[in-house]
Amino acid sequence: MSGLAYEASGGATPGTLWAVKNGPSTLYKLIFDGTAWVPEAGDWGAGKPLHYANGLGDPDAEGVALTDSGLAGGIFVSTERDNKVGKVSKPMVLRFDATTSGSSLLASNSWDLTADLPVVAPNSGLEAISWLSDTFLVSQGFYDEHTNAAYNPNAYPHHGSGLFFVGLEANGTIYAYALDQTSGAYTRVATISSGFSGVMDLEYEAETNSLWAACDDTCDGRTSVLKIAQSGPAAGRFVVNTVYERPAGMPNYNNEGFAIAPQALCADGVKPVYYADDTNDGGHALRSGTINCTPLPAGPSTSTSTSTSPSTSTSTSTSTAPETTTPSGTPSTTAPSTTAPSTTAPSTTAPSTSNPMPTPGPGTTVKVSAETVVAGGSLSFTGSGFIPGESVAVWLNSDPILLGRVVADANGTVAGVVTIGPNTAPGAHSIQLIGDSSRTASASIIVLAASSTDPDNSTASAPLAHRTSGAPVPAPALARPELAQTGVNPAVWLSAGIIALLAGAMLTVTGRRRRT
Structure with missing residues (x-):
């Protein structure tokens, strides 16, 4: 399984995880049944194969994203090539209407970015995709490199209400596009460095105004956080704010999907984060941890339907052996697919973060x-x-x-x-x-x-x-600043305990070849 996207429920109950498999190209709709993420019954039981608009081909699906219109706005998938013509690169963004019935889906819109992107190998193309709203971009003073001015959504008729950010595996670069929703036309608005040699998934976290870039085992599972600089020479542009090592206790899996649950699922100071493993290491396609978050004000919508005590849920899962360790390093006895997403205690590793464009300090x-x-x-x-x-x-x-x-x-x-x-x-x-x-x-x-x-x-x-000063400092196990910029110390946010949630056999997912 490759890309992930989280569709919020609108409340404190778990929403929907949308996932894509690259070959044969398949879209999965996963729902949380109280103990595990499973394919929705009916048409979605085995996932739905994806095809181009003409009903042919097997687009190599790598990333998946939704807009602020939710499912009604369509499912957008980034693809590297047509698997039936595997030696030819074909980086495209495809839109699918997942509300239609039937056993497969045909693209309703497509944007072929081949002419605008660097020439890359067939297996090194578009891996990642995310959508960011115009409201956010304008509020942050986003700089439009096409017009050489502050971003003005009115410059791009029919592009919808936001921009699509796609990541190229070959060079680790992120490209922002205005995609004309009435045609296959597009305009590149910005070119951004992810901080890595390759980028496998992108995730926008609205609560912290952050764009996350995830790299797989070729970068040792690191992630970077990008923010729009508010001052200095890069003002208006996304810059890397922090680079993190993979969570402590997680082996160097081929994680190509990365999704963060919305703030509505923040309970007891944590909320879920998900990883999709493209190689199905250990027989698992999906794993989960927790991140620190700022709870919403007390009220009916702030409680979750699952236990907040670690490892309290059980089931008769048929998936394979338990995975990884808890944050303290003690082997976990929780079986895959048996623990609610938000039940793992957070790490206490000291954080290491930075502001994107701070002002000079006295005497520095x-x-x-x-x-x-x-x-x-x-x-x-x-x-x-x-x-x-x-x-x-x-x-x-x-x-x-x-x-x-x-x-x-x-x-x-x-x-x-x-x-x-x-x-x-x-x-x-x-x-x-x-x-x-x-x-x-x-x-x-x-x-x-x-x-x-x-x-x-x-x-x-x-x-x-x-x-030459101090000890070598690897990036910590994922720390980030608190949501409120009040000068308080940053909070460590990603649990070192990663719980396998879904056995690959349940989705008949086969791991594709590792890149060489």
């Missing part, structure tokens, strides 16, 4: 070893004025790229060595240090064109190569 400075550097070369830096013990992100601007993190020592100083990617555009850039406390400092550098004989042909800046 950074110095670099050279004012010029050849693309592909390295330079060292030192910084001071940070809070002792805080995590400090190291960025390359003007096209923001997260290089890594260091930890301030007892004197509030940091130091390290970074490598500038060989394809970095020549010209003026800066090394920017951003502390979790919102202190920041930057130093200007000039990047010179790499030699044509440079054997390194990577396409992004290399990660932090060496840290």
Whole structure:
């Protein structure tokens, strides 16, 4: 199973999980029966095969998304190719009307993005898709790279009420499109770096104004959080705010789907998050954890229908062996498909987050070893004025790229060595240090064109190569800032206990080949 999308119920009861399988292309409608996520009975019992508008082909379905119109607005699927013509790349977005009866679905609209995207291998195309509303984008001052001005929805007739963001596996880039709903026309509005070499799913979390980008086992299961910068050189553009390691206790699965439950399911400070495993590791296609959240005001709509005590629900599930561990590292005895999504206790790992464009802190400075550097070369830096013990992100601007993190020592100083990617555009850039406390400092550098004989042909800046202050700091087990920006400490949000919810056999899902 590949992409996931969560359709809210409108209240505190679980909604619907929409999932796609890439081959043969199938859309699943999963409902929570009190103990497990299962296919809805009737037409949806075995999922519905997907085809192009002419009733032919087998579009390789990778991602799935809905708009603010819900099911009435259609199901949108990102595809890499026609599996029946497997050696030809065909990146497309297809719309399906999932309200119709029948055993299969034909695309009612299609947008072929081949001419606008880089040439990629057939198995490296469109993996991810998400939809963001015009209301949100305008409120955040989103910058339209097509018009070179603040985004104005009126510039794109018939595009609906938002933009579609799609992720390309081949380069980890996110592309924002206005899709004309009356034709196959489209306009690219923005091009965004996910912070990864590949992106497998995108998820918009309205409660935190965040766009999540998920990478699979090729990136060790990391995720990044992107926000629209409110100031600085990237103002109006999505920039990577935080990069996280996969949850503690979760093996490096081939997770290609990622979905977050809405705030209405926040109970006892947690709500569910879901992963779809494209390889069906351990015989499971779907797993769940919990994330910290801010509960809604007390009232009838804020309680959930499931227990909030860990591992209290049981059933006679026929799925395979139990999965992973609880946050404390103690082996879990909860069988797959037997625990409600929100019953796992949250982790207590210390967080490490940063604001996208904070203002300089008092006395915060950074110095670099050279004012010029050849693309592909390295330079060292030192910084001071940070809070002792805080995590400090190291960025390359003007096209923001997260290089890594260091930890301030007892004197509030940091130091390290970074490598500038060989394809970095020549010209003026800066090394920017951003502390979790919102202190920041930057130093200007000039990047010179790499030699044509440079054997390194990577396409992004290399990660932090060496840290001379404090211990090496891997990204934590998924932490994020509190929802209210009031200066309180960030809260760790993703439970290390990942519970397998659905055996692959229940959906007759077969794992596709791993990428090489």
